[in-house]
Amino acid sequence: MKINSQRRDVFYVSDGTAITCETLGHVVLSQFSFIPDEKTFPFVDSTERAAEVFKEIEASYQHSGIKPLVFFSIVLPEVREMVCRAPAHNYDVLGNIVQKVQDDIQMAPQPQLQRSRSVGKDSESYFDRIAAVEYTLAHDDGITLKGLDEADIILLGVSRSGKTPTSLYMAMQFGLRVVNYPLIAEDLAAIRLLPEFEIHRHKLFGLTIAPERLSEIRENRLSGSDYASAKQCQLEVDTVEALFRREAIPYITTSSLSVEEITSRILERTGLKRSLFC
Template sequence: MQIDSQSRDVFYVSDGTAITCETLGHAVLGQFPFIANEQTFPFVENDEKLTDLIRQIELSHQQHGVPPLVFFSIVVPEIRVKLLQASTHCYDVLENIVQRVRSDTQTEPQPKLHRSRSISKNTDTYFDRIAAIEYTLAHDDGMSLRDIEQADIVLLGVSRSGKTPTSLYMAMQFGLRVVNYPFIHDDMRSLKLLPAFEIHRHKLFGLTINAERLTAIRQNRLAGSEYASVHQCEHELANVEALFRREAIPYINTSSLSVEEISARILEKAGLKRHLC
């Protein structure tokens, strides 16, 4: 069977959420030219789920002629051993770091399920994050500017420049309260900051995007409309970017960035701390 060197099946496997596996896997695979066909298997903590996972691994191996790549984090010894016996290339995302910390601190690790986040130990932090998500949803897409003084940051930009996914990511991952406000077609006639933004200028941050990319995104939503036309996209972006420069509002171009990268750059440029939950 001829091997397709342009793609590989990749599984993210964990007895928890698998978020750590995905994050580290993405960082590693970003160094390689092949396309990753990714699947995530969270909460693999019993034989039934493990059996299904191994079935998927074997099927991938049979279909493509090469073992899939598995980034995993498993603490149950029996499940770990069986996974390592499957027809796959396995990478424990925590093992080397855990062993280094064990050696440097002379402390024995105490592996346990669902160790990355504990609601019982971080109740206040957990509910802070829920409140941040609720606040961000209530202030999505310009729906409300009420209680804007509670916001950690206010994202500005044209429609479909990445404000909503970025806002929700920062709320869910870092417990930040985010307001996002879109500049629409009618705003372009006399584009200026709202009074509510003037008094919270230090919280403002802009998102922009390449016109070609914006056009493609809008065409998927409303094909053939003026809203999705190249001319309209270019016109809106030119006006909004001019506003950002005129008002000294920091901004970044989101065209080639993931939501994780967008969020990290905003936090760095705005000097915000990550409230890990």
Template structure:
């Protein structure tokens, strides 16, 4: 049998959603030069569910001749031990951290099943988050400019500069109420801010992007159109960046950033506190 050491089976296992396991696993594996064949096992809270996983571990080991990597987070000790006795390399993503904290602060942990965010414990937080998502949806893409006084931040930029995904992420992850407004041709020729924005100046934040990257993104959407042409992209960006500078609106370039990175950098530059949900 030929063993391809450049490729490994990786399993994410949790008694909760396993989203945290995936996140941590991705960052850890991002440091190593091999391909991961990933599979996720959420809500492993019983022996029955663990049996399914153990079977897959055994199949992977037999098939590949090397142990799969398993990033896990489980509270029930028996399940954890059974997992660690199987033919895998197991990584408890929280275990050592919990131990270290206990040693440092001398307070005993009270183990509970993993819950990414709890609904019942804190209903206000639930409503805040839903309200932020709703507000942000209602104010996407300049649909309405009513209720700007409730906005935490107002994102400005040309079409396809990343406003919508950033707005939704900020609402979902940080519970912020985000307005986003696209500059379209009309605004560009007038090159001025809408009067509605005047009294909310302190909330304005610009997104810009490299012309080349914008062209690529627009071509992906409407190949061959004027809208996606190099000239149009360059013109729009130059006009809008001049506006940002003239009006002293802070802005960042989103070209090489993920949605998470854009959101976090905007928050930081705007001096907004994250509402940890």
């Protein structure tokens, strides 16, 4: 049976979590116009598991008459070969680059199962990561301002400017200890920096957002409220941006950015160390 060629089955197969395969595959697929039907097989580290994957790929091909795409990352040769014998277009997301690095620097790789995200040998940095998530949770939305000495960065912004998701992403992916503090509507007339922040001025970073976008986001939460009104959003954004400028606090506009983009831009502006956990 022929199926609409605008759709195509895509498989991610890895002997680890498959997250690297998915990450890379998504970026590759974003450049093509077909609609992918995706399926992920993590922890394929035996010929038994590989045989199951082989059957699934084969079934996809028999069902659609179209070869699926397979993005894979598998260290064990016998497992890899079994997956690659299935009727599909295969893409080794790492293999070619590892080979090229080996040739370029004349150093033999030491292939190991994809355990880059495992705790194992790097237990200390793993504890650091968990501690960063806990610190950030405890300092979300101004819950407490104790322990600011330990903060890597303090995010300021109006409600719904993206502080919480950005803070958690920075903690989870980069192991940073993030405080976030809301600049509240009622304070606007007398808006100023809290005295607690004075000695941590160098850690302050502002998030702002286009008033129209802010209104849209708040409407999504509290439709028809004053809180979501164009006027209120405009007032809050104007006031907060004036504060950022007056106090020389660096800031960025989050309007159409994802948490990954916001985080990347903050790290770039502040020079905070990027140490991605993966």
